Amino acid sequence: MSEKIIFVGPSGAGKTTLRKVFFEGESSTKLLEYALEPTYGEESLIMRLPGLNQDVGIFDLAGQENKRWLDTDEKRIFIGTKLILVVIDISSSYDEIVKFTRKIIDLRDALTPSTFIFVLLHKIDLVSEKKVREIKSVIKSNFSNGSLLNFLFTSLKREYFAQTFSYFIDIMKICLQDILPDEGLLLNMVDESLKIIQQIDSEVIVSKDDLYEKLNRPDKLVNFLIESLVNKGHVEIKNVENKDLLSLTNKGRVIYKKISKDFSPASFDKPESRSITKKLTVEEKAPSFIGALIANKDGISLLNIELFDNALKNFISQSVPNDDTIIPFDLELIPMFISALEKFSLELNIQDLTGFGLKGSNLKMHIFSFDNYTVTIFMNPNINLKAIENKINNYFKNLFEAHKDKFEMGIKTGKLDDLFPLKETGRTWLEELNKSYQNMVFNSEIMDKENAQVLYSKIDDLYDDINKEFSVTLEKVKKLKVDIMKSIIEKDFEELKKISNIAQEIKNRFVT
Ligand SMILES: Nc1nc2c(ncn2[C@@H]2O[C@H](COP(=O)(O)OP(=O)(O)OP(=O)(O)O)[C@@H](O)[C@H]2O)c(=O)[nH]1
Ligand SMILES: [Mg+2]
Incomplete structure (x- = not known):
């Protein structure tokens, strides 16, 4: 199986730079310093994803030849493309941004209607936050952000690099969606x-x-x-x-109004979650594990455990895009939905409830199902849950056993007072869970998406620190970067560990 991604946009927008950094492992600092020649015609490469048994063809179209790509028969190149990445310099005029985007949408609608479009308003490092806000509102009034059209704000400069990298990971995942039925x-x-x-x-x-x-x-x-x-x-x-x-x-x-917008499988971090209204830099970083909702099988909430008071409310409403106004958020609705879905999972042909989540890039939820109860855990989306899943499962299994009577009374009488003390012990447990998770990451026992991103930036730096004479080593470093991206997409955390070790060895040998 193979999929196709096309980069298109005005000349000088940054298409080739982005392609080289994220798909070929080139150093971002180097490419920002020494500009590339404009692209001629079309350049392409194939990215192999062995773990997923998949190839992705990446096509980079010369901006100087846009007439050719967009107005002649050569527009056929777009047919059957999974994803069009439109790159536009954010300092372009509003008119230019809107016109170019519209043109691509029309072309997509006519030629290849199921293709995703991601518009990357690129080089946000060059403009003020005010300007970014203005552009967001221009976009809002000109386009409706749907599942097939998304706007992302990107830059390769240090402060924005990790975020942009994580957008590319998501873009790749979307591209590969079909193979995850x-x-x-x-x-x-x-x-x-x-x-x-x-x-x-x-x-x-x-x-x-x-x-x-x-x-x-x-x-x-x-x-x-x-x-x-x-x-x-x-x-x-x-x-x-x-x-x-x-x-x-x-x-x-x-x-x-709010809720219906916010539900979707988080396992995928659907692209809408990264919608135009998402703040790129000021997002509050979620702790590893934020809290848990315990409910019975009818969806009645019995107990919330939180890392601090109102942590769940705080992070859930934060993760809801377009949250200009504070809208009362009813936490209890979540167990209700989950229990409805769980009850009718057979009829609905749902095989695995654990993939459900709240939309939003800074929160993920995971459902643990027990005989009489359902526990929904809220966490940072970058967590490597597999590494700690058993611990969580055991805690709740023991909790339900040890406090069987209290839980049963709570359900029978609706009086939950006896369960309240468990909030306190639950909080302590959450704190410890966070600590032990962090320790595992710190001691490199496990990798997760977050430290993979850090690793990625470090290897980007490593490239700059190595003497340019060691060209073989530099090529190795480039390959490591591409391998990180692949491993994240393939969720191969073991491979990430290996990459981290290799990078460390190279650093020890070549950087003094
Ligand atoms: N400030 C800033 N400059 C960037 C960024 N990304 C790329 N550039 C610069 O933008 C310029 C143009 O980049 P290219 O990647 O060659 O542009 P292109 O879209 O491929 O252009 P064509 O090949 O002509 O279509 C280069 O000088 C890059 O260094 C960014 O995030 N911030
Ligand atoms: Mg180019």
């Missing part, structure tokens, strides 16, 4: 479940029968969700002329 499936299922709420919301009042019909979902799932929503006071049912009519209450309206 399970995760692709999950993606649709969650979206579908949310249509329930969207339907009620958009129709103001809707009859239950209409809802079944429109959603084409299992009645049981729809009923369960409606029932839970009524219990929470978010939806009202009135019986008029023998028909059940549903409408959102005021409380429901406020919350669901």
